[in-house]
Amino acid sequence: xxxxxxTPKYLVTQMGNDKSIKCEQNLGHDTMYWYKQDSKKFLxxxxxxxxxxxxxxxxxxxxFSPKSPDKAHLNLHINSLELGDxxxxxxxxxxxxxxxxxxxxxxxxxxxxx
Amino acid sequence: GESVGLxxxxxxxxxxxxxxxxxxxxxxxxDYFIWYKQESGKGPQFIIDIRSNMDKRQGQRVTVLxxxxxxxxxxxIAATQPGDxxxxxxxxxxxxxWGGSEKLVFGKGMKLTVNP
Numbered sequence: 001x002x003x004x005x006x007t008p009k010y011l012v013t014q015m016g017n018d019k020s021i022k023c024e025q026n027l028g029h030d031t032m033y034w035y036k037q038d039s040k041k042f043l044x045x046x047x048x049x050x051x052x053x054x055x056x057x058x059x060x061x062x063x064f065s066p067k068s069p070d071k072a073h074l075n076l077h078i079n080s081l082e083l084g085d086x087x088x089x090x091x092x093x094x095x096x097x098x099x100x101x102x103x104x105x106x107x108x109x110x111x112x113x114x
Numbered sequence: 115g116e117s118v119g120l121x122x123x124x125x126x127x128x129x130x131x132x133x134x135x136x137x138x139x140x141x142x143x144x145d146y147f148i149w150y151k152q153e154s155g156k157g158p159q160f161i162i163d164i165r166s167n168m169d170k171r172q173g174q175r176v177t178v179l180x181x182x183x184x185x186x187x188x189x190x191i192a193a194t195q196p197g198d199x200x201x202x203x204x205x206x207x208x209x210x211x212w213g214g215s216e217k218l219v220f221g222k223g224m225k226l227t228v229n230p
Binding site: 041105 | 203
C-alpha cells in the first residue's frame, strides 16, 4: 500500500562508482521529483518530471541523470560518485505541477560514499 | 535569491504544552506556504498549508499563521504529544526560473522534542 517507494533504502559505495536509485508511485500522479537532504537536514529540489518530461533541473552536476520510463517511475543514476554526494535522497510525487498540489514523499535512500 | 529560514533550530517542550515553530521567508511574491513534518527515518509529510489571501488556517491541533507584512510564518501545535517529535519544515512555492512549473523551497528545519 506504499504510495511512494524507493529502493534501496541504504546504499554504501566507493568513490568513483556509478549507482542508481529507483522510485515508484502508485498514486496515479503525473509529476515526480528528486530531492537531496544533506547532513544538516537541508532539503533541496534536484529534478522534476511531468508526464515523463523533465521540467525542473536545479543546477545539479551532470553526473546525476534522472530517467522516467513512465509516469509511475523516476530513477536517478549517479556517475563517478563523490564524497559530497553522501546524503539522503527523497523521491516525491504530486498530481500535477500547479501550485496547490500536495507532494507526497518516499521514505528516502541514504547514500554513503566512502 | 530565495530563502526560507527558521528562527529556532531546536525546541524542547513538555507533553501537553503548546508549541510554536517560526519561519521567515524572503520572497514577497510567494503566495502559498506549507508545513511539513519529518519523523526520524521517514520522508517529509504534509501537515497544513496556507495561501497568501489568508492570515490563519486551522487543522486538527495545528494552526498556521501568516504575516505577509513581515514575511513570517508560524506553526502552532496544541497539546503537544510525544508523537509530535520530529523535524518541522516550512516551505514556499516558488516559480521555477522562466515560469511555468512550481517548485518547493524548504526552510532549514527545526527539531521538536516532546518530553513525556
